[in-house]
Amino acid sequence: MKRYLVIGYVIAVGAVSLLVAQTPAPAPSNAAPKAKGKGKGPATPSGPTPRLPDGTVDLTGVWMGGGSNSGDITKGLKPGEQVVMQPWAEALMKTRKSQDDPEANCLPTGVPRGSPYPWRMVQTPTHKAATHIFILYEGNIHSFRQIFMNGKHPDDPDPTWYGHSIGSWDGDTLVVDTVGYNDKFWFDYLGHPHTEKLHTIERYTRTDLGNMTIDVTIDDPGAYTKPFTTTGRARLEQPGIEIVEYICQENNIDLVHVNAPAQLP
Amino acid sequence: MAKRVAVKLTLSIAVAGTGLLMMGLPAAAHHSFAAEYDSSKKVELTGVVTKFEWTNPHGHFYIDVTDPNGKVANWNLELASPNMMMRNGWTRHSLKEGDHVVVVATPAKDGTHTASAVTITKSDGAQLTFMSAPPPDVK
Numbered sequence: 015m016k017r018y019l020v021i022g023y024v025i026a027v028g029a030v031s032l033l034v035a036q037t038p039a040p041a042p043s044n045a046a047p048k049a050k051g052k053g054k055g056p057a058t059p060s061g062p063t064p065r066l067p068d069g070t071v072d073l074t075g076v077w078m079g080g081g082s083n084s085g086d087i088t089k090g091l092k093p094g095e096q097v098v099m100q101p102w103a104e105a106l107m108k109t110r111k112s113q114d115d116p117e118a119n120c121l122p123t124g125v126p127r128g129s130p131y132p133w134r135m136v137q138t139p140t141h142k143a144a145t146h147i148f149i150l151y152e153g154n155i156h157s158f159r160q161i162f163m164n165g166k167h168p169d170d171p172d173p174t175w176y177g178h179s180i181g182s183w184d185g186d187t188l189v190v191d192t193v194g195y196n197d198k199f200w201f202d203y204l205g206h207p208h209t210e211k212l213h214t215i216e217r218y219t220r221t222d223l224g225n226m227t228i229d230v231t232i233d234d235p236g237a238y239t240k241p242f243t244t245t246g247r248a249r250l251e252q253p254g255i256e257i258v259e260y261i262c263q264e265n266n267i268d269l270v271h272v273n274a275p276a277q278l279p
Numbered sequence: 280m281a282k283r284v285a286v287k288l289t290l291s292i293a294v295a296g297t298g299l300l301m302m303g304l305p306a307a308a309h310h311s312f313a314a315e316y317d318s319s320k321k322v323e324l325t326g327v328v329t330k331f332e333w334t335n336p337h338g339h340f341y342i343d344v345t346d347p348n349g350k351v352a353n354w355n356l357e358l359a360s361p362n363m364m365m366r367n368g369w370t371r372h373s374l375k376e377g378d379h380v381v382v383v384a385t386p387a388k389d390g391t392h393t394a395s396a397v398t399i400t401k402s403d404g405a406q407l408t409f410m411s412a413p414p415p416d417v418k
Contacts, residue, residue, distance in 0.1 A: 112314035120336065131362060152362060154309065154336070203311055258362045262309070265334035268357060271387045274314035 059250050061223035063186070068142040071186045073135050073220055076255055079248035080128025081216060081228035085278045087127075087201040092229065092243040103207050103237040110205035110276040113269045116198055120262035122157050122175040124199030125192060125214050126230040126244060129154040134257050147181055147188070152257040161190050168194070173210050175199060190216040201232075205276035209236030224250040309336040309360070316385045316395050324354055324394070328378040333361050333371040340374050340396070342382065356384055356396040373407055374399070 064072040083089040088097045099107070117123050131153035137144035147161040157176075165180040171194030178194040195212045212234040220226045226248045233241035312318070326342035338358035345351045358364060361371070374380075379402040384394035399407040 112311045115310070118310035131360075153360065255366075258365070260335050260360060260362055262336045264336075265332060265339070266336055267339070268310055268315060268337060271389050271391065271393050272310060272315045273389070274311070277311055277313055279311050279313065 056252050058224035059252065063220050063222055066141055066143070070143045070183070071188070071220055073147070073188060073218060073226070074137055074140075076132050076134045076251040076257060077226065077248040078130075078132045078251055079228075079246060080126060081230040081246040082126040082128070082244035083202065083246075084123075084127045084129070085203050087204075087206050087232075087244060090244055090246060092245050095242045097206070097242050098239040099206075100237050100239065106207050107205045107276070110200070110207075112203075112274045112276050113272040115200055115203065115205065115276060117154055117200065117203075118269060118272075120155050120266050122199060123154055124175050124195060124201075125159075125177065126216065126228075126232070126246075127199070127201055128246075131260065132251055132255060132257050143183075144181075150257060153260040153262065155262045156260045167191075173197070177212075177214070184217070186219065188216075188218040190214075190218070192216070200276075203276060203278055207237055208232075208234045211236035226250075312395065315387055317388045318385055320386050321397075322384050322386050322394055324356075324382045324384060326354065326380065326382075328374055328376055328380060329353060330376060331371075331374040335360050335362075338364060342380060344392075352392050354382075354392045354394060356382060356394055358396055367408075369407065378402070 066072050091097070112118065117127070117129075123129065129151065131151070133152060134150045136148045136150060138146050138148075144163050147163065149159040149161070151157050151159075159176045159179060161179040161181040163181045167178050167180060171178045173194060173196035175196060175198065177192040179190050179192040181188055181190050183189070192214045193212075195208070195210060195214075197207070197209050197212075199208075200206060201208060212232070214233070215231040217229045217231075218226055219228075228246045228248060229243055230246070231241055231243045232238070324342060324344050326344035328340055328342050330339075330341040332339040337360055340356050340358065342354050342356065343351050344354055359367075361369075364373075381400040382394075382396050383398045384396045387393035387395075397408075401407070
C-alpha cells in the first residue's frame, strides 16, 4: 500500500505543475513483476516452495500476473516460437473493433488472457493432493475455473468460455489440459481469434514461495498453422491482500464513447 | 443540488511525445484507454461534484463546470475500479456531492463532456490521485 501511495504522490505533484502529455499505457506485460527494493514497498514474499503434508506442491494463495501478454499474445512467446494465423483468422482480426471486445463487455477472458487484478488458487481437499483445484478471479469478470485432477474430458463437451480442464502433476509442475472452449473470447486486446478446436496445456510451476511460472501451449488448428507457447509469471501477493468483489456488469457505461479498431490498452 | 461556483475551464493541448514530463496511467484494466481517450490532450476542469459512483468496472464522478459565460456543463469523469482505487488509498467516501474540485483529465475522443481523471484537488488542498491502470510492475 505504501508503495502505491508513493507512486500516487509522485503522480499528483507532476499533474498539478503541468498540463502534460500522457503516455499510452504500457502493453500489459507477462514479464515477472519486479520485486521491490528497499524504500519502494514490500518485496515479493520469499522462501522455499511450500508443500502439503503429503509432499505435493501447494499452489494455493492470492496471485497477480498470468501466462500470456493480455495486450498482444504474440509478445512473450517461448524463444524461437511464432504465431502464424490462418488467412481467415488474420482477416477477421483486422475487422475487430475495440468496443466489441468481449472483455470490455464484461464477458470472460477465457484462457490464457488475464486481468491486472489478483486471483486466488484454491484446492480441495486442503491438506493432501487435490481432487479439485479452483481459480477464483477478482476481475475480469469475477468468475472461476475448475480443474478436475486426474479427470477425463467428456467425449463431446459443450463449448464454454473456460472449457473443460483436467489436471495432473508432472513432477512439481501442475499440468492443466483444457478442451471444449467456445470461440467467443479474444486472446488479447488486439483481437487474436480462435476456434472451438482450441486446446490449451498450461504448466504451473511454483519456483519458490513468491513466484510461479506459467507456460501455456496454444494449439488451435482451426485458426493457427501450428501450436505456440506463451510464457508468463505470477507473483504471490503480500499477506493480507484478498480478492474483492468486482461485478463488471454493474456500471459498464464507457463503451458508448469507444469507436475504434481493436488496439493495445 | 450543490452550489455552483465561478469556475474556469481551460483546455490545454500538448502533443504526446514531446518530451514533457510524462505521467498519468490510463485505464487499461478493462476497455482500451487509447480507444476511448485522446492521450495527447489534457483538460483542467474546476467545478462541483454532483455525483460519485463507486462502481465496477470503473468508478465515475460527475461535476458541474460553469464557463465564463455562465453556461454549465456536466462532465463525466472516469476513474479506476474500486478494487484498484481501494488499494491506492481511496474509499467510497473519498468524494461526495458538493465537493469543490479541480480535475486534470484526459478527454474522450468523441468530443463529449467525458474524460478520464488523472488528479483531483479538493478545495482544502487535499489531492486524490488515481490510477486507471495498476502500476506497471504488477501488470
